[in-house]
Amino acid sequence: MKKTLIVVICVLVLTNLPIFDFFLKENYTYSNIDGSFIYSEESGKGQSFKTCLxxxxxxLCQHPEKDKGDNNLYRTFTIKPWRFWEWADFIFQHERFALPYKRTRETK
Structure with missing residues (x-):
């Protein structure tokens, strides 16, 4: 039982190391309410959530009319907690997962 627990913990830690980002992580996408702003965060390619913000x-500065009303940024990806190799992001970069969800036309 103790060996199994150690193996599971090792797998969780190893798969959450940054070296696996390029191969295992999902590309996160974001949009505003009307879809006039779309951003894709590609893991391993330097496009981060901070850059998205x-x-x-x-x-919003370039389009002041979009800054009125609903100017929230939405995530267009679903949260998949069974993807244990992304748990480090769930814990340490939770801001992207705290955004409200907006379904896109492609996922309907």
């Missing part, structure tokens, strides 16, 4: 802020 900066680009969305710039987008």
């Amino acid at each position: 900066m680009r969305y802020g710039y987008f």
Whole structure:
């Protein structure tokens, strides 16, 4: 029982190391309410959530009419807790998962 627990913990820790990001992580996508801003965060390619927030802020500055009403940023990906190799993101980068969900036309 103790060996099994150690093996499970080792697998969880190893699969959450940054070296596996490129191969295992999902590409997260974001949008505003009307779909005029779309951003895809590609793991392993330097496109981060922080960059998404900066680009969305710039987008709102460039389009002041979009800054009125619902100017929230939405995640267009579903949370999949069974993907244990992404648990480090769930814990340490929870801001992206705290965004409200908006279903896109492709996923209907």
